Amino acid sequence: MNAMFCRAFQCCFAVGARFLPWRTPEVFSGEGSLLRAADILRENGLRRPFVIASRRQCADEHFRALQEKLDEQDILLFIFSSVEPNPSVETVEKIAAQYKIDSCDCFLVIGGGSPMDAAKAAAARLARPGKPLSQLAGLLKVRRRIPPLIAVPTTAGTGSETTIAAVVTGSDHHKYAISDLCLIPRYAILDPALTVGLPPHITAETGMDALTHAVEAYLSRFYNTKQTRLLAEHAVVAIFTHLERAYRDGTSLPDRAAMLQASFDAGAAFTRASVGNVHAIAHTLGGLYGVSHGLANAVLLPLVLEDYGKAACPCLARLAALVGLKGESEESLAKAFIAEIRAMNTRMGIPDRFNCIRKEDIPLMATWAAQEANPVYPVPVIYDEARFARVIERSHHSQ
Numbered sequence: 001m002n003a004m005f006c007r008a009f010q011c012c013f014a015v016g017a018r019f020l021p022w023r024t025p026e027v028f029s030g031e032g033s034l035l036r037a038a039d040i041l042r043e044n045g046l047r048r049p050f051v052i053a054s055r056r057q058c059a060d061e062h063f064r065a066l067q068e069k070l071d072e073q074d075i076l077l078f079i080f081s082s083v084e085p086n087p088s089v090e091t092v093e094k095i096a097a098q099y100k101i102d103s104c105d106c107f108l109v110i111g112g113g114s115p116m117d118a119a120k121a122a123a124a125r126l127a128r129p130g131k132p133l134s135q136l137a138g139l140l141k142v143r144r145r146i147p148p149l150i151a152v153p154t155t156a157g158t159g160s161e162t163t164i165a166a167v168v169t170g171s172d173h174h175k176y177a178i179s180d181l182c183l184i185p186r187y188a189i190l191d192p193a194l195t196v197g198l199p200p201h202i203t204a205e206t207g208m209d210a211l212t213h214a215v216e217a218y219l220s221r222f223y224n225t226k227q228t229r230l231l232a233e234h235a236v237v238a239i240f241t242h243l244e245r246a247y248r249d250g251t252s253l254p255d256r257a258a259m260l261q262a263s264f265d266a267g268a269a270f271t272r273a274s275v276g277n278v279h280a281i282a283h284t285l286g287g288l289y290g291v292s293h294g295l296a297n298a299v300l301l302p303l304v305l306e307d308y309g310k311a312a313c314p315c316l317a318r319l320a321a322l323v324g325l326k327g328e329s330e331e332s333l334a335k336a337f338i339a340e341i342r343a344m345n346t347r348m349g350i351p352d353r354f355n356c357i358r359k360e361d362i363p364l365m366a367t368w369a370a371q372e373a374n375p376v377y378p379v380p381v382i383y384d385e386a387r388f389a390r391v392i393e394r395s396h397h398s399q
């Protein structure tokens with residue numbers, strides 16, 4: 001697909017996107033806000049929530065407090081705890097089938113990106129029972145009302161609680177996104193108390209996912225609005241300020257709260273402005289090797305930003321100035337920004353390369369990445385398969 005065609009597509013899409021009914025979830029935030037889920041259910045007359053939460057989450061004191069409140073309201077919970085990282089189509093189908101068997105009337109998801117994406121994809125299947133997930137992949141293919149969805153993130157990174165996307169992995173290890181405005185959750189609950197128990201490496205990796213969302217959205221050509229730029233800037237500044245503090249002291253509620261808000265803001269920015277080539281490559285690593293999404297993005301972000309060269313300089317220079325970095329030219333500021341991302345990764349124990357990539361997989365990875373990115377992602381530099389392959393090779397340790 002040539003670059004001119006991609007740019008023409010992006011210009012047309014940007015015009016069309018202005019007329020789409022964009023919305024954001026109703027947000028409840030603050031320590032203890034998980035309990036607001038009970039009010040939401042009561043106020044909406046919802047009595048049979050299909051709950052997606054891990055076993056560990058269900059044993060947690062915050063969840064038990066919510067359960068007690070729901071017991072008082074005679075609300076019965078149907079709990080599903082078996083969502084794997086990088087959720088498979090099979091798991092999504094199981095959720096949709098179980099939801100129907102239990103005659104549920106809404107989703108309550110408490111977890112990271114994987115359970116949230118699995119719930120959104122299952123909701124898409126319920127709205128479109130005649131279409132397999134593979135046919136719902138891409139943009140605006142669902143176009144139906146989904147069951148009410150309350151999203152409660154327990155990591156600060158994915159932003160899935162406010163985005164149009166649900167990412168799933170097919171039986172051939174191909175990770176793909178179903179993106180539609182109807183998949184934006186109706187409610188998002190940002191309770192920092194739910195993230196205090198996160199291990200440092202998950203705090204780091206998910207936080208770098210949020211940073212990647214904000215930076216890729218900010219670099220987007222055509223799709224940005226004044227508001228998405230502001231959201232991305234806020235998110236970048238907040239992540240530079242709070243991520244490493246949350247990494248070092250997981251119990252710091254102000255840092256955890258700031259990261260949840262930053263992740264939400266970055267999600268709201270990229271759902272309108274799009275992600276870019278970092279995500280296109282990261283998804284291939286998640287699908288083929290099970291690399292966590294945040295780790296994949298963290299490693300790839302500086303490599304891809306560097307590869308964009310001058311095309312990304314003005315935006316990166318603005319972000320660098322916002323986070324207080326110094327430089328005498330746009331180019332030196334942009335370089336300082338990329339160097340600081342690398343330094344953050346190092347300080348948080350994130351490697352600078354992968355050691356899992358099999359050389360023989362690179363052509364397939366490049367094909368998948370190009371299929372995901374082109375023509376939709378309005379990146380500073382359109383990559384063809386050969387350039388994707390070169391960047392993937394560079395991200396491997398032996399290079």
Ligand SMILES: [Fe+2]
Nearest residue numbers: 158209213293
């Ligand atoms: Fe992401």
